[in-house]
Amino acid sequence: MTAMTPCPQPPGFLPRLSPHHQLRSRLSRPLLETTARIRLLCAPPGSGKTALMTECLLQAPAGCTVHWLPLAGAALSVDGFCRRLAQALGMQGADEAALTEELARWRSPAWLMIDDYCRQPDPLLDALLDRLLAAGSPALVWWIGSRRRPSCNWPRLLLDDALYECEAHALALTPKELAPVLRHLPPEQAEAVAQRIVLHTGGWCAGVRMALLQKCDWSQRELPQQRADTLLDYLQRELFSGLTPELAEAWRVLAHFPRFSAGFCDHLFGVGEGTQYLSTLQALGCFIEPWQDSAEWLQVFPALSRLIMDEHWPQGRSWHRRACQWFTAEQDWKSAFEQALLAEEYEVAVSLLQHFTFEHLFEDRTVALLLSLHERQGEALMLGSPQLIGLMTAALLFAGRFGQATAWIEHLGRFLPQPSASLQRQLIARWQAQKGWLLHLQGRMDAAGEHFQEALAALGDDAWPARLLCLSGQTQQALLSADMNRAQAINREALRLARARGSLLFEGLLELDHAQWLEQRGTPDRADGLLADMQQLLSARGERPAPLLGRIALRRGRLALGMGQQSRAAGFFRSGLDDCLRSHDKRVLYGFLGLAQLAANRGDYAQAFVRLRDAERLMQQRQIPDTVYRGALLQVSSHFWLQQGRVELACEALSRVLKHYRGPQALQAPPATLALIARIEYLLMLARLRLGSGPADAVEQLDLWMGQAQARGMAALCTELHLAKAEALWLGGCRGQALETLRTAMAGVEKHQARQVLGELRQRAASLLLAHEAGLADGESGPLPEAGALSQRERQVLELIAQGHSNQQIADALFISLHTVKTHTRRIHAKLGVERRTQAVARAKSMGLWR
Known part of the structure; x- marks a missing residue:
């Protein structure tokens, strides 16, 4: 039997997939292929449990009867559950004994799909479910979707190969699954936007759906404000409405902390009560999950935690003060410092910094916290010791705020002279x-x-x-x-x-x-x-x-x-x-x-x-000096610009930036860009060659640089320069030498895996690579193509390209096929030594083909 076969329930009970649903075979396939007779999907609300069960229902094997039992999370008595179950299965008896007997005798293949099992813990109901699962026939497969894990003998079922559990984290959407939904975007942009959505929502299905409904520009880094209201309303209805006021308040408090444990909760809410609150919230599936795979520490699902932290929280200072006290007692100095800042206890925060070392700067957000303290308090509280000054100076250097770091370094003079020479x-x-x-x-x-x-x-x-x-x-x-x-x-x-x-x-x-x-x-x-x-x-x-x-x-x-x-x-x-x-x-x-x-x-x-x-x-x-980024940018x-054929612009920019790295006041390149100056020099030389104003000894200069790089053991730079030499020879019309040089350089490309620089050469000088791949003779050489090298038809095609016509428009205008237009375009690119339309137009203008 399939989903289209009549079932005992009214048609309204059969679920339907959203038209926006994306099939996820990575989840459905294991569920459909497993031989386990119990398939458990346990995850918080909005995780896509119902949709996944529906996706599997639509793929039920032939001859299999499907029974759908939607419980909507309602609290049911033992008798009430038995009646609902008997009705779904079409059984006459509605008490436990009759159900157990009929389930044990079940012979025909069937699926029983229980959607949204009872949300509130009920030991009697869970015990009944456990007995029914144990007595069930192998012919009846149980599918159970639940926000909480019922208290059954899961270890025994797992050892008997009777249980397959789809874990909560596996239900999260991946960027690969989300990208096809963004079909209105180019593929590369869709992939990047999908990454951003998943990053901010954690892949939580409800959060992703709400983000898509907002139709916001996820290519930007700002979050849409409207989405917060929708999510808060969702949480109110799906989470807080099912909690007592005390539990709802505890959840909101915990959402403001990056991590928490049972001991931490006892300190916040009272000994015993805190542990009980935490245990209950976990049992109810309230988005409490392990923190960084820790066995002790937990966190609220980060996407929701960020949402709650953005809300106004007038009583927050007192809670953060309590948290600071607990972390201080535990000697977790970084966490205590963060909580002191949130509590606006700045003197306490500064006193905690005495326990910090340089290594703390490489822990998550320490630099950001120190910068926050600096912005709020300036130098008022931080000049008490050389250690504090050194710590703040290191943070400012790390962040690139050199001007402020200079002032802080000089503050060390306050502590001179010292008591001893040592x-x-x-x-x-x-x-x-x-x-x-x-x-x-x-x-x-x-x-x-x-x-x-x-x-x-x-x-x-x-x-x-x-x-x-x-x-x-x-x-x-x-x-x-x-x-x-x-x-x-x-x-x-x-x-x-x-x-x-x-x-x-x-x-x-x-x-x-x-x-x-x-x-x-x-x-x-x-x-x-x-x-x-x-x-x-x-x-x-x-x-x-x-x-x-x-x-x-x-x-x-x-x-x-x-x-x-x-x-x-x-x-x-x-x-x-x-x-x-x-x-x-x-x-x-x-x-x-x-x-x-x-x-x-x-x-x-x-x-x-x-x-x-x-x-x-x-x-x-972020007030970072331009010496850090200007040269690299x-x-x-x-x-x-060189790859686009905008040679004059590239030449001007490269000439300007090179002046900062040459001469008596020259600066060194930023530490992360070792070959920056060398790249600027050879790119500038290539740009000038394209403009016809390059040095006559360009190839000799490149040979000199290559020799220096080789002598110093800089194989990567030597390979780059070798490719640049081949390009310079090609631009100078020495075709045979260029191809010979390129063949030699290719050995270095393969040896040192320099595929990116080879790709960059292809974008600057496509004709050189085309000639190499075509296997032209070593001795074939000649000047760069002149205007007359283009045929009359190729000139016509190029003129229409310059006017912005598409390939199809060119085909229509010249009464030729689209294939012929593409062939002409390839030949134009090869003859002009370019790869793209814009480059071809710029090259033709520089050759005097037209004004």
């Missing part, structure tokens, strides 16, 4: 360590290097965190100076010290330097493996170090992008971007740059430039 030297050394990092991040390499060296000479063994920071700074300076051997030696020394001190966080920070070294050596796969191992170790910690994991994700995104693994890169860039946004890390810039590059790889330059504008806007909003923008 203490005096240590304080000055700490000042030099932080001053060195400030200068290093500002691009002033020589002065920073002196401070690092002098600090290391004076810092004692107990100041090992400051020593590690100085060593990391020296490693990055060696990398920026292309001194690969020195960088490796310093990094090894630093890693030994971090491991000897048992500091996994510092080890992770230093492994980022190590990964940059491996990337420049041309082994991105080794760098990615190294960071993957570190990411796994850090994720296993009790407190997730989101800022450090964000940096690791961004670096892994860059590595994956370089190796041509675009889908992996997109995932890393998005997760790293979100972590860095939460922790106010200035390196959030590289998440935007990575996503922009992925958009450009797809040819979506509009989206690419939107990402760059988003990055610039955020940097300015202009270099990437110029790269896109």
Whole structure:
């Protein structure tokens, strides 16, 4: 029997799927294929249990009778449940004995689908269900959808292979399942929007549906205000209406805390009562779930917790004050500090900072909390000790607020002189360590290097965190100076010290330097493996170090992008971007740059430039100096302009930005972009060659740079320069040499997995790659194509392209087929050495084809 076969119930009892429902075979297939006679779906309201059961009902096998029993969560007596069950199954007897006897004798294949089993705990009803399940025939399959887990002998059923349970977290929608719903968007944008919706709703089906009903622009980062009202109304009807006032208040209170436990609840609500409240809320399926897979700590479902925290909460200060007291007693200093800030107990918050170390900065939201304290209180409470000043300075440097950090570093002078010469030297050394990092991040390499060296000479063994920071700074300076051997030696020394001190966080920070070294050596796969191992170790910690994991994700995104693994890169860039946004890390810039590059790889330059504008806007909003981001943004923008054929614009921007990195007042490149200056130089040279104003010795200059990179062991940069040389030869009309150079460079591309730079070459000089792939003879050479190289028909097609006509419009205008238009377009691109329409038009104008 199928869902279309008449059933004992009236037709109204048969469920119907929403026209917007997306079939989810990853959930329905295991439920349909399992041989277990009991299939349990236990999840909070709005999780899609009914829809999933309905989806399975519509796929019931032939010959199987389906009985649908909607209970709507109502409280039923034992007798009432027996009557409803007997009616659904078409049985005569309505007491337990008769039901048990008939269920045991059941022979024909059938499904009994109980939707929304009793929501309130009822030991008698659960015991009845347990007895009925135990007595049931294998021919009758039980499907049970419930907000709470009935108190049955599930372990025994599980051991007997009689139970299949679909867990609550599995019901969450995934971006892949949501993207097809956004069919009004281009596929790439739909995927990104689906990621954002799932991120903010946790994949909770009701939340996703409400978000889609708002028809908001999820491509932006702002949340729609209207959605909050809808969700609050939903919670009032589906959650709070079924709770006592005390339980509803307890749930609202707990939703304001990032995590809680039974002991924490006892402190808030009273010994015994708190534990009982928590246990009851869990039993009722009130969106209480484990916090970071912890066996002790719990949380309210984050999407709903954020919603509740946005509400006005007049009595919040007293609850946060109590929470601060509890975390302080537990010596959980970071949580106590956060609660003190929320309670507006600023003096208490400052007093708790005495327990903080530099490593606390890499715990989730610590930097954001310190910046919040700084914005509210300024310097009023934070100048009590060098330790407090150093902590705030480090937070400001991490966030990129160099101007404020400069003022805070100078406050250390308040504590001079020290009682002894030894203490005096240590304080000055700490000042030099932080001053060195400030200068290093500002691009002033020589002065920073002196401070690092002098600090290391004076810092004692107990100041090992400051020593590690100085060593990391020296490693990055060696990398920026292309001194690969020195960088490796310093990094090894630093890693030994971090491991000897048992500091996994510092080890992770230093492994980022190590990964940059491996990337420049041309082994991105080794760098990615190294960071993957570190990411796994850090994720296993009790407190997730989101800022450090964000940096690791961004670096892994860059590595994956370089190796041509675009889908992996997109995932890393998005997760790293979100972590860095939460922790106010200035390196959030590289998440935007990575996503922009992925958009450009797809040819979506509009989206690419939107990402760059988003990055610039955020940097300015967060008061980050333009020395941190301007060079990288202009270099990437110029790269896109070259690919689009906007050569003059790229040449002007590259010339302007290069002046900051050359001359007597030159700055070093930002630490995260080791090859920035080299890329600016060779891109500028290629741009000038395209304009006909490039240096006559361009190829010789590229050979010189390649030799230097090779001598220093910078295999990745050497490969880039090798490809640039092939492009320069091609632009100069030396076709045979260009193809020979490209063939040699391809060996480096394969060896060092430099697929991204090869793709960038294809976007700038498609004809070179086409000629290479066509296998042209080595000796074939000649000048760049002139206007006469295009046939008359090709000129006509190009003129219509310049006027903005589509391929179909061109076919109609010239009375040729669409296929012929595409063939002409490909030949035009190959002859002009371009890949896109806009590039072809710009190239034709520069050749004088028309004005």
